[in-house]
Amino acid sequence: MQVKKTFEFLQKFNANSGTWVFAATLFNKLILFVIKLGILFYFEKAVYGQITYAVSIVAFFTPFVGLGSPSGLLRYGSIVKSAQEKKEISHYVFTQGLGFSLMMAVLLLPIVWFFAKDNATTYLFLAILCFRVVSLFLFNYQSVEMRIQDLNKRFAQFDLVNSLLLLAGALVLTLLFNAIGYILSLVLVPIFVFILYAIKFGWPQWRKKISDNISLKSFWAYSVWASFSNVLTETVFIVDTILIGLLMSDTAVAEYNVAGLIPINILILPIIFMKTDFPQIARNFKNRNFLKNYYQQFFILFLIVCTAGMLIAYFLGDWILSFFGKDYEPYSIFIILMLGASISILFRIPLTNMISAFGKTRFNTITGFITILADIGLNLYAIPRYGLIGAAWATTSALILSGLLSLIYFFYYLKKETI
Template sequence: MNLIVSYISNFLSRKGSYVFFATIFARIFSFLAAWFALKLIPNKELGVVLFAYNIIVFIIPISGLGLHQSFIRYGALLKTKAEKNSLFLYVFKKGIWVSLLLIACICLISFFIDFQFKNTRTYLIVLSFIIIPSFLLEIIKAQLRLNHENKKFAFTEITQSILLLISVLILSYYFKELGYAVALLITPTLTAVLFIKKIGINFKLKNKLTITDSTFWKYGFFASLSNVVTQLLFVIDILLIGYLLADTEMVTNYRYISLIPFSLLFLPRVFMATDFVTFTEKIYDKAYIKKYIKSYMLLFLLISIVLVVTSYFLGDFILALLDSNFSKYTQTFLILIIGVCGIFIFRGLFGNLLSSIGKAHINYYIASFALLLNIVSNYYLIPKYGIKGAAITSAILMWFTGVVSVIAFKLLYKKVLLKTE
C-alpha cells in the first residue's frame, strides 16, 4: 500500500491531477461540440463532413512522419535546454515540410477516388490542412512535457476544448456544415498560436545534433503507425459485426455497450502522458524503473479488481442507464471490462516502456499481429456468438498484446542495459 501511496503522491507532484481533469474536461467538451453540431446541421450534410474528417483522423498520427513522437522520446534523453531547443527547431522545420507533402498527396489522391457522397472531396481537401496545426500543437505539448510543465500541458487540452466548443457553436450556427469543417480546422491552429510563445523556444538557435539520423526518423514513423493500427483494432470489431451479421442494430448495440469500457482507457493514458518524460529520463536506472513498474501495476491491479467486481454486480444497472434494452448484454459488457484490465495492468505501461527504450517498432509489430488475429478470430466467433464473440476476441487480444509487451520489454531492456554498461 505504501508503494501505491508514494506512486500517487509522485504523480500529483508532477501535476498529474491537472492532466487527469483536463482529459475529462476535454472529453465532455468534445461531446458537447459534437452534440451541438448534430443539432445545428442537417444529418445528411453533417455525415459528409464527418466521413471526410474520420479519414483525416486516421492520418493525423503520421503527420510529420511521426517526428513529434521522436521528439518526446529523444528530447527526454538530452541533458541541456539548448539541445532540446535545437531538437524542437529541427522537428518543427522538417515536420512542417513533411506535413505539407502529406497534404499534397491527400489532395492529389482525392481526385482519383469516386466518392459516394457529394462534396466529400472538397471537405477532405479542406480538412487535410488540419494536419499542420495538429502536428505543431503536438510538438508544443511535447516541449511542455519535456520542460516538466504538465500544468501548462493540461491547459493546452482545456483551451483547445473550449475553442472547439465555441467555434463549432458559432460557425455551425451561421455556416452549417462548412462552418463545422472550418471550426475543426481553426481550433488546433488557434491553440498552437496561443501556446507557442509559452514554450520558451529560441528560434535563432541553430546547434546541430547527432541524434537526428535515420534511427530518429524510423522511431517516430513506427510509433505513429502503431497508433494508427491500435485505432484500427477498436474500429475493426464494428466493421466486422456490420459485415458478418448484416444487422445495423447489432452494430449500434456493440457501439454503446463498448462505450464505457473503451472510454476507461483514458486512465492509463493520463498516467503515461504525465510520467513518460520522467521515466524516459531515468530509463537506464534499473532500480527506479523496477520500482515504477511495481507501483504502477499494483495501482492498476487494484483499480481493475474494483472495476470487475462493480461490473459483475452492477453491470445490468449501468447498461440500463444507457438503454433498458442493453441489460441483456451484461456478459458482453463484463467481458470487455475484463479485457480492458489487460491494458490497464500490462499494455498501457509496457507499450510506453518499449517506446521509452527506443523500440516503438515492436509496438507496431505487436499491434499489427493483433489486428490480423482480430480479423481471423472474429470471422469465427461473431457468426457463432454474435456481439459477445467480438467482445471475447477484443478481451483476449487486449491481454495478449499486454503480455507480449511485457515479454518484449524484459528481453530488450536487458540488451539496452548491457550496451550502456
C-alpha cells in the first residue's frame, strides 16, 4: 500500500514537470561540482581557500537580493488567480528588486573590507563578488517568474542554459585571467542568461505599484522576513567555513570544503521537490490532508535515499575521497557532514520551505536565528579544541536543532491553522 502511495507521489511530481526540474537541477549541481573540482586542481590550496572564503562571505548577504522580493513574488504570485495579477506583481518586483540590489552591491563594498583580513587579493575577490547580488537577483527573478506561471519545463531549460554557460564562462575566463576570471564568471554569466531569455520571451516592464488585490505591507513584510530566514538558512552552511578561516588557515578551509562537497551537493535533491511543488503547496496552505500527506510521502521517499547515502558514505567514503588527491582525505569529517545533510533532507529543508509557503516566514526567521546562535557558539567552542572534526559536529548539531524546531511547528500549524 505504501509503495503505491510513494509511486503516486512520484507520478504527481513528474506530471508537474518535476522530471525536467530534477534533470536540470541535477545537471546544474554536476556542473558546479565539476567546476569546483577544476579550480581545486587548477589552483594551489591557499588560493582555493581564498576563493572559497570570499564566496562564503558574500553568500551570507545574497539572500537579501531585492530585499527578498523574489520570495514574495513566489508566494503571492502563486496564490493569485489571474494572469494579469501575476504580471503586475512580477513587474513590480523587477522594478523594486533591481533598485534594492544595485544599492546593496554599492553598500557592500566598504563592508566586505572588514572580512578581507588585510589581504588585497581577498578584498579584490570580495569586491567583485559584491555585484553578484545584482546578477543573482536577475536570475532568481526570472526563475520565479516562470515558476508562478507553472512553466516548470521552461524553468528547467533556463537552468540548463545557465549551467552550460557557467561552465564555459568559468573555463574561458579562468584560463584567461586565473582566479579573477573565475570570480568574474560567477557575476557575469547570470546577467548574460537573463538578457538571452528576456530577448526571447520579453523584457520585464517598469511598474511602481503592486496589484490592487495584494497588500503592500503584507507583501514586503513577507519578503523581508523571507530575506532574514533565507540568510539564516544559508549561514548555517557557511558559519563553520568562515570561523575555520578566521581561527585556522586557508588550507584548513580548503580541506573542510572538500569534505563537504558531496554532503552539500546532495541537499539539492529535496530542494528539487520544493522548487517544483512550492506553488502547489502555497495554494493548499490551509488544506490539512494535503499538507500532511505531502510531507509523509516526502519523508518516506527521502528516508530511503538518506539511508542509502549514509551506507555508501560509511563503506565507500575512503575510496570516494581518494579521488580528490592525497592532500584531501578527511573521511571522519565527511561522515559527520553526511549525517548533517541527511537531517536537513528529512526535516529542515522540506519543513522550512513548507512553512514559508504557509506565509509563516517570521517563524523560519526565529528558528533560523536560534540555530545560528547555536551554530556559532558550538563552532567557537569546538574548533579551537577539536579542529575540523569539532566544526563538523557543531554544524550537524545545529542542523538537528533546526529540524526539531521546524517539525514541532509543522504539527502545531496542522492542528491549529488548517481545515
